[in-house]
Each structure stands twice: as C-alpha cells, then as structure tokens.
Amino acid sequence: xxxxLHADVWAAPLIVGTVLAVGAYLVAVLDAAATRVVAGxxxxxxxxxxxxxxxxxxxxxxxxxxxxxDAASWALAPAAYAGLxxxxxxxxxxxxxxxxxxxDAGIVVWGTVESLAVVAVFLHGWSPNSHQxxxxxxxxxxxxxxxxxxxxxxxxAVALPAxxxxxxxxxxxxxxxxxxxxxxxxxxxxxxxxxxxxxxxxMDLADGADLSGGTSAEASGxxxxxxxxxxxxxxVSFAALGSAxxxxxxxxxxxxGPVWMAAKTAAxxxxxxxxxxxxxxxxxxxxxxxxxxxLLPLAFLDLVVxxxxxxx
Amino acid sequence: xxxxxxxxxxAAAPVPVFVARGAGAGLLGGELAADRRLRxxxxxxxxxxxxxxxxxxGGLGPALDRVHDQLPHPRALVWWRAAGGxxxxxxxxxxxxxxxAVVHGPGGDVAQVLVDTHRRLLAGDxxxxxxxxxxxxxxxxxxxxxxxxxxxxxxxGVPFGRPMAMTGDDRDGLALGQVSxxxxxxxVGLPAATVARVTFQGEVVQALELRPQAVPEAPxxxxxxxRFDEARHRPVPVAELERARAxxxxxxxxxxxxxxxxxxLAARAASLARGAGAGxxxxxxxxxxxxxxxxxxxxxxxxxxxxxxxxxxxPFTGGANARAAGLAxxxxxxxxxxxxxxFAMVVQHGGDARARLVQRLAEARxxxxxxxxxxxxxxxxxxxxxxxxxxxxxxDGGSVALEVVAAALAGADWSDALATLCSLDLVPDAAVAxxxxxx
Numbered sequence: 001x002x003x004x005l006h007a008d009v010w011a012a013p014l015i016v017g018t019v020l021a022v023g024a025y026l027v028a029v030l031d032a033a034a035t036r037v038v039a040g041x042x043x044x045x046x047x048x049x050x051x052x053x054x055x056x057x058x059x060x061x062x063x064x065x066x067x068x069x070d071a072a073s074w075a076l077a078p079a080a081y082a083g084l085x086x087x088x089x090x091x092x093x094x095x096x097x098x099x100x101x102x103x104d105a106g107i108v109v110w111g112t113v114e115s116l117a118v119v120a121v122f123l124h125g126w127s128p129n130s131h132q133x134x135x136x137x138x139x140x141x142x143x144x145x146x147x148x149x150x151x152x153x154x155x156x157a158v159a160l161p162a163x164x165x166x167x168x169x170x171x172x173x174x175x176x177x178x179x180x181x182x183x184x185x186x187x188x189x190x191x192x193x194x195x196x197x198x199x200x201x202x203m204d205l206a207d208g209a210d211l212s213g214g215t216s217a218e219a220s221g222x223x224x225x226x227x228x229x230x231x232x233x234x235x236v237s238f239a240a241l242g243s244a245x246x247x248x249x250x251x252x253x254x255x256x257g258p259v260w261m262a263a264k265t266a267a268x269x270x271x272x273x274x275x276x277x278x279x280x281x282x283x284x285x286x287x288x289x290x291x292x293x294x295l296l297p298l299a300f301l302d303l304v305v306x307x308x309x310x311x312x
Numbered sequence: 313x314x315x316x317x318x319x320x321x322x323a324a325a326p327v328p329v330f331v332a333r334g335a336g337a338g339l340l341g342g343e344l345a346a347d348r349r350l351r352x353x354x355x356x357x358x359x360x361x362x363x364x365x366x367x368x369x370g371g372l373g374p375a376l377d378r379v380h381d382q383l384p385h386p387r388a389l390v391w392w393r394a395a396g397g398x399x400x401x402x403x404x405x406x407x408x409x410x411x412x413a414v415v416h417g418p419g420g421d422v423a424q425v426l427v428d429t430h431r432r433l434l435a436g437d438x439x440x441x442x443x444x445x446x447x448x449x450x451x452x453x454x455x456x457x458x459x460x461x462x463x464x465x466x467x468x469g470v471p472f473g474r475p476m477a478m479t480g481d482d483r484d485g486l487a488l489g490q491v492s493x494x495x496x497x498x499x500v501g502l503p504a505a506t507v508a509r510v511t512f513q514g515e516v517v518q519a520l521e522l523r524p525q526a527v528p529e530a531p532x533x534x535x536x537x538x539r540f541d542e543a544r545h546r547p548v549p550v551a552e553l554e555r556a557r558a559x560x561x562x563x564x565x566x567x568x569x570x571x572x573x574x575x576x577l578a579a580r581a582a583s584l585a586r587g588a589g590a591g592x593x594x595x596x597x598x599x600x601x602x603x604x605x606x607x608x609x610x611x612x613x614x615x616x617x618x619x620x621x622x623x624x625x626x627p628f629t630g631g632a633n634a635r636a637a638g639l640a641x642x643x644x645x646x647x648x649x650x651x652x653x654x655f656a657m658v659v660q661h662g663g664d665a666r667a668r669l670v671q672r673l674a675e676a677r678x679x680x681x682x683x684x685x686x687x688x689x690x691x692x693x694x695x696x697x698x699x700x701x702x703x704x705x706x707x708d709g710g711s712v713a714l715e716v717v718a719a720a721l722a723g724a725d726w727s728d729a730l731a732t733l734c735s736l737d738l739v740p741d742a743a744v745a746x747x748x749x750x751x
Contacts, residue, residue, distance in 0.1 A: 038576035038606075040583065041348040053325035057360070060322050060434070062384035064357055067472055131474070131493045131512075135726070139515050202611070204573050209500055210727045213355035220357040220384035280612035281573040283619075284515065285725055 012100045016086045023236030024229050025051055026266060030273040038277040055225055063221035070127040077124035078226035081117060085233040088113040092240045093168045095250045095257035106167035107155045110241060114151055117197050117234065118144035121206050124227060125215035136214030139284045140199060140206035146291040147196035153299035154189045157306035158245045167241075171249030178248040182309055185302040187246040189295060194238035194272060198231055201276025205284050239268040323434035326351045327426050330359035330383070332376050332498045334366030335505060335527045336394055338534030339563040340418060341365040345570070346583035347423040352570070354500065356382040360430050363422070364408060365392045366533050371525030372505055373405035375497050377444040380407035386433045386440035388412035392422050394531035406444035418535045449473060482513045483723050490518060497525055501571050501734035506714070515725050522714040535589060536560045540701045547694050550649050550686035554679040559588040560702040561632070561676035562600070564737040565607075568669055571734050572612050580606070588680065597684075600677040607673065616665035620732025622720050626663050627712045631704025633736055636671035637663030643698035643705035649691045653682060665735035672737070703739045711739040 028051030036043050065071070091106040093099035103109055118141060125137025159165050161182065162173035170179075180187045192203070199206035207214040216227055243249060243264035250257025282290075328351045331341035341363060345352050353359050356379045368376045380389055389407055395417030412429045415422045432438035450473035453462030461476065463469030469476050477489040491512045496502040505527050511519040532538045539556040542548055562585035569578035581603060587595030607613065626637035634641050638661045644650040645657065658674045660667040685691075693699065699706040717736065721729040 035576045035579075036348065039346075039348070039579035041346075041579065049324075050326065053321050056318050056321035057325040057328075057434075060319055061360070061386070064382070064384045131491060132495075135512065135515055201573065208573055208727070209354040209571055210730045212499060213353070213358060216358075217355045218357055224358065277574065277576045278606075278610060280610045280615050283615055283725065283727060286615070 012090065013086075015100055016090050019240075020082070020085060020089060020233040020236055023239075023265070023269070024232035027232040027235055027269060027273060028054070030270050031276070034274050034277045058221055058225035058228075061221040061224075063223050064218065066128045066130055066218050069129045069218075073123045074127035074223065077120050077127060078223070078230040080123065081120040082226070082230035082233050084113045084117050084120060085230065085237040088234075088237040089240055091167055092237070092244050093171055093249060094261050096168070096172070098258070099168060102168060103166065105165040107159050107165045107170070110155060111148075111152060113237075114148055114193070114197050118148070121199065121215060124219075125206065128218035130218050132211040132213075132217045133215045136206050136208070136211045136217075139211075140215070142288055143196055143203065143205050143284055143291075146288045147193045150189055150291065150295050150299045151193040151197075153296070153303045154186050154193065155245065157183055157186055157299075157303045160303075160306045160310040163310070167244055167249075171244050171251070174248045175251055178246065178251070180246045180248075183302050183305045185298055185305070187242065189299055189302060190242055190246065191272065191275075192295065194235070194242065195275065198235045198238060200231075200235060200272060202279040202282055203287075204276070204281055205287075208281055235269065235272060236265070239265045239272065242268045319434050319436075323431045327361060327430040328353045328359045329426055330356045330362045330379065330498075332362055332364050332368075332379055333504055334364060334368045334372055334376070335530035336532040336534060336537065337366030337392070338504075338537045339560065339567060340534040340536075341392070342563050342566050342570070342578075343582045343586050343589075344423060344426075345566060345575070345579045346586050348579075349427050350423055354570075356380075357384060359383050360387055360433060361412075361426050362387070362389050362407075363392060363426065364389055364411070367393060367527075367530035368405050368408060369528040369530060371507075372497060372527055374445070375507075375525070376405045377407045379498055380405075380441065381443045381445055381447075383441075386438075388429050388433050388438055388441050390415065390422070390426055390429055392420070392533065394533040396531065407441075409444070410441070412438055412441070418533055480511075480513070480518065482518065483516060488513045499730075500567060501730040503714070503733060503736075503738040506738075510726070512726065515727070517721055517724055517726055517729050520718045520721050520729065522718045524714065536702070540699070540706070543693055543695065543699050544706055545695055547692045550653070550691040550693050551683040553693055554683035554686060555588050557702050558595075558600075558676040558679040558683065559585045561672040561679070562588060564702075564734075565603075565669065565672050565676070567737075568612075568731075568734050571731060572610075572615070574610055574612065577603070577606055577610065584676075588676075595680060597677045597680040600673065600680060604670075604673050604677070607669070613666045613670065616669060616731055616735065617662075619665040619728045620668075620721075620724075620735060621662065621664040627716050627720075628704070631700075632671050632675055632702065633663075633668060633712075634704070635675075636660045636667040641705075643700035646698040647693060648697065649686075649693050650682075653685050653689070653691055655682065665731050668735040668737075703737070708739065714738070 029047055032047040032050045088110055090100040091103045091109045121140050122137045125133040158170050158179050162170040195203040207216050219227055243261055247264045250261050252260035330353055333341055344350050362380055362383055389411045390413045391408055391411040392415045413425045415425050451470045453469055453471050457463045457469055458465055461469040461471050475492045477491045479487045480490045482488045494507050494509050496507040497505050505525045507523045509521040509523055510517055536556045536559055543553055562581050566578045566581035569581055584595050584599055626634055628634040630641045640659055642657045644655050658678050660671045
C-alpha cells in the first residue's frame with residue numbers, strides 16, 4: 001500500500017460534494033447534447049446553460065405532496081441515494097497519493113453502496129403512496145438485485161490481479177496493462193450494472209414513461225431536482241469507479257494522474273449517457289432472465305479469466 | 313433580486329408540456345416533440361403547461377380536470393381546438409373555463425404559444441391556474457367500516473377511490489396481493505379516449521378492461537383525420553393522402569419511441585412527421601430509411617420481438633396491423649389511381665409489436681415514395697373507390713373489439729401490454745366499443 005494522502009474530515013465532504021456537483025452538471029450537459037445530436041435538432045452552445053435553466057425551473061416550482069405520503073422517506077430517498085454516491089466516490093483514488101478515503105476494502109464499500117442504492121430507489125417509489133411509483137419500485141428491485149451478483153463477480157475479478165480489495169492497489173496493478181484489456185468482459189458487464197443501478201437509459205426501469213415516470217411520477221419541484229441530481233451523482237460515482245477499476249485510473253502519459261482520472265471518467269460518462277439515447281429500454285422480465293442465464297455466467301467467466309491471469 | 317434572476321433563468325428552460333389528447337386530436341400533439349423549445353413529459357407533475365389538444369366532452373372532461381389539478385404551481389392550460397365548430401356546451405370541464413391561451417386550428421403556432429405561456433407564468437404576468445375540481449376523495453369512505461377504511465374487518469374498502477390490495481391467485485398459482493387501478497386516458501400508448509382498468513399483481517396484468525369513454529361528436533383538429541374524412545366524400549389528390557398516411561405512421565412510431573424511453577429518436581420521428589405534413593418541401597424517404605437504421609441499432613426491435621402476438625389468426629382483417637401479421641389486404645389495390653402508380657403492398661410476418669413497428673415505418677416510407685410519384689402525374693383518389701386509411705379500409709375496417717385485445721393482454725407484464733397497445737395504434741376517437749360496454 002502506497003503512503004496515501006487523506007483528506008481531513010472537513011475537506012472530504014467539500015471535495016466529494018464539488019466533484020459530484022460538477023459531475024452531475026456534466027451529466028446534464030452531455031444528456032442535453034446527446035438529445036440534440038440524436039434528435040437532429042442541432043447542437044448549440046446553450047446546452048451548457050440548459051441544465052441550469054431546468055434546475056432553476058424545478059427550484060421555483062411547487063413541490064406537490066400526495067395524499068398521505070411517507071413524507072420522511074420521500075425526503076430521505078434522494079438524500080440517501082446522493083449520500084451513497086458520495087460514499088462510493090470517496091473511496092476512489094485520484095492519484096497514487098490521493099484518495100478522499102483510502103479504505104483497505106474499497107471494493108467491499110462499493111458492494112455496500114450498490115446494495116443500499118437499491119433500497120433508496122425503492123423508498124423513492126414507496127413513499128408517495130401512489131400506484132405507478134410503487135410498481136416501478138418493485139420492478140426496479142427485481143432488476144437491481146439481479147445486477148448485484150454480476151457486480152460482485154466483476155469487482156472481485158479486478159481485485160484478483162492486485163491481490164487486494166483496496167482500489168489504490170487495484171489501480172497500481174494496472175501500471176503495465178489495464179484491466180479492460182486484461183479481462184475484456186469486465187467493463188461491458190460493469191457498464192450494464194452501472195446503468196442498472198442508476199436506472200439510466202436502456203435500464204431505466206425505475207422512472208420509465210410506461211409508468212408515467214415511475215418512482216418520480218409524483219415528484220415535482222425541489223423533490224424532483226434532488227432526485228435527478230442524486231441520480232446523476234450516482235452515475236458520476238460509477239464512472240469514476242469504472243475508470244479506476246478498468247481504465248487504469250491515474251495511469252497515463254504526460255498529464256498528471258488526477259487529470260487522467262477526470263478525462264477517463266468524463267469519457268465513460270459520455271458513453272453511458274449516449275447509450276441512454278441510442279438503446280431502447282429493456283423489458284424487465286427478459287432482462288432478469290438474461291441477467292441470470294447470460295450475464296452471470298459471463299461474469300463468472302470474467303472471474304475465471306482474471307483468476308487464471310493472476311496465477312504466478 | 314435573486315428570486316427574479318432565478319425566475320428569468322427558469323423562464324428560458326425548455327417548456328415541460330403534458331399533452332392531454334382529446335377527441336379529434338389524433339396523434340397531432342406528439343409532433344411537438346420535434347420542437348426543442350418544448351419537452352413532452354410523461355407525468356403531469358413534471359409539467360408547467362398542460363396542452364389540451366382537441367375536445368373534451370363526456371368522460372374526458374373529468375379526466376382533464378384531474379390531470380390539470382395534478383400540475384404543480386405555477387401552471388397553466390393551453391387549449392388547442394379545431395377551428396370553427398360549435399362551442400362546447402355546459403359539460404365543458406372546469407379546466408377549460410379559463411385557459412391561458414386558445415389556439416384555433418392545426419395551423420396555429422402552438423409551440424410558440426406554449427413557450428409564451430410558460431414565460432408569462434414565470435414572469436408573474438400570468439396567474440397560476442386554480443384547481444378545476446374539488447379537492448375531495450372521489451369515494452366516500454372515511455369513518456366507515458371497522459377501521460374507517462370503508463371496508464369490513466381489516467380488509468376491503470376504497471379509500472381515496474383506490475381499492476385496497478387484496479390477495480388472489482396469480483398466473484403461477486401463488487396467492488399474491490392484487491391492486492386495481494384506472495390508468496389513462498392520457499397515458500402514452502393507450503388508445504385515444506380510453507381508460508385501462510387494470511388489476512395488477514406486481515407488474516403483471518392479471519385482468520384488463522379497456523373502457524372507451526363516451527365522447528360526443530367533436531370537430532376534427534387533426535389534419536390527418538380530416539384528410540381521410542374528406543377523402544370519403546370528395547376527390548382528394550393521392551399525393552396528399554399518402555403524405556397524411558406517412559405523417560400518421562411516423563407519429564405512431566414516435567409514440568413507440570417515447571414509450572421505450574428513446575425521447576431523442578421520438579423527436580426525430582416527430583420532425584419527419586411534421587415534414588410529411590408540410591407538403592410542399594415534404595420529407596425525403598431516405599430520412600425515413602435513416603430512422604429505420606437507428607431503430608434497428610436501438611435494440612427496440614429485438615426487445616419487442618414476440619411481444620403482443622395474437623394467438624392463432626390475427627384478429628385484424630385489414631390495415632397495417634393485419635399486414636404486419638402477413639395478411640395481404642390493402643384497399644388501395646382496388647383503386648385505379650393507385651394501380652396506375654404501380655402500387656405494391658408492404659407486408660411483414662410475425663404479427664408482434666416488432667412487426668407492427670417495422671410495418672409502420674415501411675408504410676411511411678412507401679407512402680412518401682407514392683406521394684412523390686402521384687404528385688408527378690396528378691393522381692386523384694375518388695370517393696367511390698375503396699379507401700385505405702392508416703387504420704384500415706374505410707369506414708371502419710381494421711378495427712377490432714377492444715375486449716379481444718384486452719383479453720389477449722391478461723397475463724402480460726404491464727410494459728408489454730402498453731407496448732402492444734402502442735404498436736397497435738387502435739382506431740382513434742371512435743374507439744370501437746364492444747356492445748354494451750359501460751362508458
């Protein structure tokens with residue numbers, strides 16, 4: 001383990017919060033740009049300000065309260081989801097000597113983040129006391145739980161070559177060869193998990209139009225802003241982990257490590273966001289079947305490949 | 313000052329619009345997805361403006377009022393109605409009493425009106441719309457029953473108009489909770505003016521009833537509906553008919569894209585539909601082919617493969633739905649004007665949601681090519697020749713009893729049921745009510 005610089009207790013939330021806020025803004029800009037490009041309505045500089053305009057609208061809009069909601073859970077759900085995104089981002093290293101929280105078992109922290117994220121999304125669908133959000137919540141849980149096992153295998157596969165559960169060591173072990181090359185199944189499987197847990201694009205089974213916006217069908221104003229923000233933040237955290245675990249993290253020529261991390265995270269974000277506009281939403285039942293019969297064996301194969309590669 | 317700066321910023325945001333499809337509007341409202349100043353949203357909670365497109369007599373009135381009252385403040389309603397026609401009577405819903413703006417006819421710049429309304433709302437120049445309906449439970453229940461829930465023991469009752477979840481056998485033989493709900497009539501994918509009464513077990517549709525709302529005769533707003541109505545009574549150039557057909561099918565494809573979460577592709581399809589409606593410049597069939605390539609790359613076809621296949625023989629005897637199931641039936645073959653143009657039918661196989669989507673896009677492209685050839689020779693359709701509307705042979709061919717469709721969807725996942733209904737694009741407005749159906 002390399003000697004790591006830890007952020008102190010005051011700086012940590014500030015750093016994580018700033019990265020997530022900037023990242024969420026970047027997600028919104030990428031999303032607006034991808035929409036325009038795919039729709040053929042022309043890319044213009046105002047995509048940079050569009051997210052701010054939409055956010056301002058949600059700030060001034062009324063936050064509607066439904067009949068007898070579980071008010072505390074409804075308010076808690078976006079906070080919990082954003083908090084989990086922050087916890088996940090905190091353990092991702094940005095250079096050999098800097099991560100906000102250099103935890104020995106960073107990969108285990110991520111397993112926890114993913115599991116609890118499923119609970120937060122369920123809460124968001126449960127609390128408005130409304131049919132469609134509740135149905136979407138149950139549907140999401142089925143998909144989320146299916147993703148978790150795939151995620152576990154994929155993340156253990158990146159830990160094997162490093163012989164450590166610490167993300168710092170995992171990035172270190174990619175100095176010669178990135179994991180995306182070493183076991184190429186890992187990143188695509190991880191991308192599916194990322195889209196699944198953040199219910200983004202083709203995996204948007206929590207907030208889809210077939211249920212009038214799913215868990216956010218009743219969310220308006222600040223509630224909706226918080227939820228959208230939390231969801232974008234989680235996508236940022238996933239992209240950052242993906243960069244560290246599969247794309248060599250801070251490794252790269254000329255530029256400083258953190259710049260490489262930021263660039264790789266942004267590239268992964270662009271890919272995930274673009275997928276949202278190019279690939280249709282999967283069917284829940286078919287995905288769950290597919291997840292257990294195809295993705296899970298593939299994840300196991302990924303683990304075997306990584307394990308064989310790690311043999312002395 | 314900070315607040316006003318925030319409001320100015322909010323006023324410049326793309327306008328979140330919830331489209332409520334009334335009688336005579338067809339799929340016209342969906343074309344607004346092409347305008348980047350607007351964002352068509354899936355829930356009224358996400359909108360600042362509700363666009364009431366068409367007319368809202370009968371059962372649609374209370375539904376419009378409910379949707380209107382679900383919008384967060386500040387909110388407004390814009391009414392897009394047919395030009396001319398009688399004024400609505402006393403059964404006009406309260407939401408239409410004081411609309412922020414009224415646009416007459418399909419030619420009006422409704423997008424600009426929506427943007428202006430949104431900006432006036434945010435600037436405080438337009439008062440937010442008050443509730444149209446009374447804020448009270450639709451079912452009297454409070455204080456009745458053992459626990460005040462309206463039922464007996466700890467079970468039953470209809471609190472707030474929503475039956476309590478009871479257990480029942482599911483498709484796998486398990487006793488699971490059942491939840492009943494009325495969805496629609498403004499949900500993306502549902503047939504016009506139709507409420508889906510669904511009994512759910514999880515996401516599985518245990519029972520489905522499609523209830524067309526009683527809607528009085530209404531003037532027609534949608535130029536596509538108007539064009540095919542006209543063709544039944546007087547000669548109409550084939551080029552215009554085919555452009556209207558392409559326009560309709562492209563809109564129907566846009567609806568499917570919206571349902572599948574492909575909002576940007578929906579905007580692209582809506583833009584092509586608009587182009588087809590514009591007439592003079594028209595739209596290049598190659599652009600429709602390009603959309604088809606995007607569709608194939610999106611995996612939507614793979615996802616909808618095997619969804620909504622009707623067992624045995626297709627219940628559709630005509631129209632695009634029948635041709636998607638391999639039935640070679642098209643009234644245009646009996647029209648000399650089309651025969652002279654070398655009309656050749658487009659047919660798919662499979663009869664599932666995938667085939668119907670492919671069929672619609674292929675028919676749109678085919679219609680644009682026909683329109684181009686027809687314009688060159690000045691071909692005209694005469695009313696005494698057979699007429700093929702986008703839904704089947706006129707006057708009501710291609711239609712199917714909603715109960716047949718509903719029965720076929722029992723046991724399906726809700727998203728599959730909705731995908732099926734969206735891909736079917738059932739006959740608009742005059743939704744075919746089974747005999748004796750309650751409104």
